[in-house]
Amino acid sequence: MLVLLGITVVAVACASFMGHGMAALAVVAAAMLTVVAEELMRTAMRAWLRPV
Numbered sequence: 001m002l003v004l005l006g007i008t009v010v011a012v013a014c015a016s017f018m019g020h021g022m023a024a025l026a027v028v029a030a031a032m033l034t035v036v037a038e039e040l041m042r043t044a045m046r047a048w049l050r051p052v
Helices: 002-017 021-048
Strands: none
Touching: 002 021
């Protein structure tokens, strides 16, 4: 997890140095929202499919 975070920080920093900082941040924000939505769906499905 720490390696992925480091790669993301370096990629956003490099993109901002090249003038594409806002686009890189938009992509990172969209990816984070996707992960959050996936985790919420996984939690809901776990509760819904829990054996009775």
